[in-house]
Amino acid sequence: MILEHICQIQGHFDVEMLRQRLEEHNFHVSRASIYNTIELLMDAGLVVRYQFSSQLVQYELKALSSTHHHVICNYCGAIREIKNDRISKEIANQRITKFTYEYHTLFIYGMCSKCKFRLNHQKREK
Numbered sequence: 001m002i003l004e005h006i007c008q009i010q011g012h013f014d015v016e017m018l019r020q021r022l023e024e025h026n027f028h029v030s031r032a033s034i035y036n037t038i039e040l041l042m043d044a045g046l047v048v049r050y051q052f053s054s055q056l057v058q059y060e061l062k063a064l065s066s067t068h069h070h071v072i073c074n075y076c077g078a079i080r081e082i083k084n085d086r087i088s089k090e091i092a093n094q095r096i097t098k099f100t101y102e103y104h105t106l107f108i109y110g111m112c113s114k115c116k117f118r119l120n121h122q123k124r125e126k
Contacts (some may be wrong), residue, residue: 001027002037006047012058012079050105052079066103073112075119080112 005021006013015034022029038059041047048065050058052072058079066088068081091104111119 001025002029002034003041003046006041006059006061009061011064011081012050012060014056014058048103048105052107053077062103065105069106069108071108071110071112073115074109075111075115078112078114082108 001022002018005018005025005027009018009021015031015038019029019031019034022034038047038049042049042059046062047059048062050060050070052058052070056077056079068083069087071080071082072078087106088104091106092101094101
């Protein structure tokens with residue numbers, strides 16, 4: 001049931017979001033069971049874990065993870081997915097000695113347009 005619900009999520013999820021979805025479908029399970037199941041799914045190569053910041057951990061189906069990268073705002077914590085086939089191909093084509101490539105994830109940190117607008121607006125008011 002946990003895997004079934006994970007497969008229905010189109011994008012990132014965290015344990016609390018998954019637990020709420022399971023509860024809405026009258027499937028009562030502890031957070032510990034969800035964490036343990038996610039660990040098994042990661043070991044099986046079905047789920048990928050992302051550590052976006054020291055507090056923010058999210059997961060995603062591995063099948064969805066290879067098609068995008070992540071842009072993360074250092075100010076508000078917003079996460080946006082971007083697709084760039086050129087970057088993906090460049091990374092996949094890199095030859096790394098004594099290493100077999102399977103998949104990659106790219107995190108790009110900076111400032112989102114909303115935070116930049118807010119910062120510029122604050123500077124103008126001073």
